[in-house]
Amino acid sequence: MPGKRTSAAARRRDLVEAAVRVLAERGAAGASVRTIAAAAGVSPGLVTHHFGGVDRLVEAAYDHVAGRVDETLASAVASAGEDPRARLAAYVAANLAPPIAHPELLATWIALWNLARRDAGIMARHGHHYAAFRERIEELLAACGVPAARLRPAAIGVAALIDGLWLELCLSPGSFDADEARGIAADYLATL
Amino acid sequence: MPGKRTSAAARRRDLVEAAVRVLAERGAAGASVRTIAAAAGVSPGLVTHHFGGVDRLVEAAYDHVAGRVDETLASAVASAGEDPRARLAAYVAANLAPPIAHPELLATWIALWNLARRDAGIMARHGHHYAAFRERIEELLAACGVPAARLRPAAIGVAALIDGLWLELCLSPGSFDADEARGIAADYLATL
């Protein structure tokens, strides 16, 4: 079976997207070179050919997922207008709604975190991504007029509340919904 | 090498503890029958002999870890006396201090969550454990006089904040410490 021919960049993107799909559906254990290649409709050897190893492909998958999350959050904030409070609320709400608060994305993150243990590249990427998350919250809070002295604990609290609500939304989508989570987060923001 | 002889119960406990250790140190990927057996100082065949398969051993490891967490929290609440607010504060503080808030325990949970994807037994255990966590918080909040109408969102918020702070404490222990986390949580409880 000859298989279609494509540019290297397009094939790399296909493989990355297939890797993300497999990671979400079958977890880290099922993310073998053969499984990912089959999901992309190509032969296993292509992974080594384009990425030089499965670890490099997984790192690319991490970047892909993190980039999509950043884009979603940035576009939510951008479309909220100029009011600092509206921008903060939009940022929080986007974190608590699909596609970010979705069981499939949590499954992807868990698989990625699990792989991070044996792969220093993913570990470093994760630290960077998480620091940017906290920093973004501090910016949005500062724009809302939170005094600099209280900025740090406020940002830690908001980040923690978002993470916790996000986690629960993904783990058991039936116990409460995005609207309720947004209300709880809004009450917390009102106390700052 | 003959190897020492022990009772079945003691050997099972040894294997479970070795499994937890390996899960924490090397993640789900390194939790092979051979690795766990080596960590326990026995031959790989013993896992099949005592548990009938590695999945059953991992489930036992989940129960072991969850049981240890429950014991830690229960003893913290018990030693806080009779005052409802002190008991709630003790419960929150115990969640944000070692041994619960510890990178090693997070690594163990991630490995377990990752394994849950292919093992329905772990998935069910996880749902049960998480529901008990939320229920316990509702009890403690009710004892503090939180009106029944506000109990549900309050418990969701407290659980989320605890989870988020716990996650950040485990992921980057250097960015803030247990005392600061406890202060943030205390401020949140004061608003309820």
Added chain:
DNA sequence: GTGATTGTTGCACGATCGTATAGCAGGTGA
């Protein structure tokens, strides 16, 4: 048209996985 480049396949290799099983060895009751 033709040679060179490169995306792609198919297969083979060694390592490691989970599990089954045969047999050895330590403890126990008659």
Added chain:
DNA sequence: TCACCTGCTATACGATCGTGCAACAATCAC
């Protein structure tokens, strides 16, 4: 003392893992 039970080891088996490599095919420069 001796048979018996059982914890335990050692080994083998088939499956699957990641990777390297030789051959093929499609595209491009000329």
